[in-house]
Amino acid sequence: MxxxxxxxxxxxxxxxxxGVQDVVLVPDTHQRTVLDLLMDDDEIRTIHCxxxxxxxxxxxxxxxxxxRPMMQIQHAGLYASVNNLRGVGLDGQFPIxxxxxxxGRDPELDPEDDDSxxxxxxxxxxxxxxxxxxxxxxxxELHRIAEAFDEAAERHxxxxxxxxxxxx
Amino acid sequence: xxxxxxxxxxxxxxxxxVLARRREEQVVVGTMTANGVWRQKSPHDLNLACIGxxxxxxxxxxxxxxxxxxxxxxxxxxxxxxxxQLGSLGTIAGAAPRNLLHIVIHNxxxxxSGSQPLPSQxxxxxxxxxxxxxxxxxxxxxxxxEFDSAIDELLVTDxxxxxxxxxxxxDRFYSARPTPPGSTPALAxxxxxxxxxxxKE
Numbered sequence: 001m002x003x004x005x006x007x008x009x010x011x012x013x014x015x016x017x018x019g020v021q022d023v024v025l026v027p028d029t030h031q032r033t034v035l036d037l038l039m040d041d042d043e044i045r046t047i048h049c050x051x052x053x054x055x056x057x058x059x060x061x062x063x064x065x066x067x068r069p070m071m072q073i074q075h076a077g078l079y080a081s082v083n084n085l086r087g088v089g090l091d092g093q094f095p096i097x098x099x100x101x102x103x104g105r106d107p108e109l110d111p112e113d114d115d116s117x118x119x120x121x122x123x124x125x126x127x128x129x130x131x132x133x134x135x136x137x138x139x140x141e142l143h144r145i146a147e148a149f150d151e152a153a154e155r156h157x158x159x160x161x162x163x164x165x166x167x168x
Numbered sequence: 169x170x171x172x173x174x175x176x177x178x179x180x181x182x183x184x185x186v187l188a189r190r191r192e193e194q195v196v197v198g199t200m201t202a203n204g205v206w207r208q209k210s211p212h213d214l215n216l217a218c219i220g221x222x223x224x225x226x227x228x229x230x231x232x233x234x235x236x237x238x239x240x241x242x243x244x245x246x247x248x249x250x251x252x253q254l255g256s257l258g259t260i261a262g263a264a265p266r267n268l269l270h271i272v273i274h275n276x277x278x279x280x281s282g283s284q285p286l287p288s289q290x291x292x293x294x295x296x297x298x299x300x301x302x303x304x305x306x307x308x309x310x311x312x313x314e315f316d317s318a319i320d321e322l323l324v325t326d327x328x329x330x331x332x333x334x335x336x337x338x339d340r341f342y343s344a345r346p347t348p349p350g351s352t353p354a355l356a357x358x359x360x361x362x363x364x365x366x367x368k369e
Contacts, residue, residue, distance in 0.1 A: 024231075047234065048259070048262055049259045050255025050258050050259045051253065051255050053221075053224065054253060054255065057221070057227035057228040057231065058227045058231040058234075059231060060231060060359075063363070065232045066236075066366060086221075087220040087224070087355075088224060088355070092356050093352075
């Protein structure tokens with residue numbers, strides 16, 4: 001199946017429908033159209049981090065204080081943040097939902113068959129960390145955002161959503 | 169350039185005593201050597217700790233500060249810890265929480281692993297870094313009495329505030345104990361009661 005581009009306004013609506021109050025982010029080229037909308041949004045606060053490991057800790061702090069954050073990063077940032085993901089997300093048992101862009105993915109291929117190591121290794125890494133991941137390969141799959149929050153709450157841990165191709 | 173070989177240094181105990189005397193209902197995030205000392209000096213159900221993700225204390229505190237804008241949040245950070253996630257200075261300055269006090273214990277060494285020197289041990293200056301990042305106010309103290317005299321004014325001024333405290337290494341070598349089978353990690357035990365307490369108010 002070919003991954004379909006998700007329009008930014010639909011993705012933002014799904015984020016809003018999931019009750020997200022804060023988007024904690026390191027900019028992702030793949031999701032830049034969504035970032036443009038988010039930064040102009042009056043309801044959802046964006047918190048800009050220097051690194052993805054900071055984004056994990058900020059998200060945890062927000063959860064402690066009663067907010068409902070969502071992380072938005074790129075796959076390279078996932079690799080950069082593994083210790084905080086383990087130490088905060090897993091050991092701390094924080095229900096953190098991460099929206100991760102698979103920049104450079106061939107939309108005709110499963111991510112695991114991609115030539116790019118950044119794309120190909122993403123889900124195996126998450127699997128190693130015992131973090132569930134779900135592909136968002138088109139607008140029909142946006143319901144997975146709200147479902148990911150339920151799953152994270154039930155598991156007491158992080159859940160990853162992989163944005164399969166560049167948003168439009 | 170700051171010359172850290174010439175600065176006055178106080179004891180960690182004296183530095184934390186100054187803060188403990190001001191402890192009320194702040195959420196306090198500790199880390200590394202200072203965390204254990206702090207928890208003895210100021211036991212409280214709003215204490216949190218950064219254990220197992222070195223460098224994350226200040227951004228964990230940032231998240232709490234942004235979610236609880238009417239409550240003061242303190243982080244007692246280490247110099248080696250801050251060096252590990254130095255970009256957090258920019259993240260905190262950008263988010264600009266008025267209620268965040270960022271204490272940096274500057275002893276110049278990785279104390280828990282055996283007091284190996286910090287990179288740039290002799291000149292690194294976190295107050296100047298924070299000022300450059302855009303913190304609202306910064307200060308440095310090597311004398312506990314001077315810190316005691318100045319802290320109240322710093323606390324009533326909008327942050328984010330970074331206070332660099334020059335301390336003498338306490339040479340408390342730390343050796344991690346094996347986690348007992350089936351036990352819940354420290355952070356997972358610690359944060360739900362804090363979240364519950366914050367939700368009640």
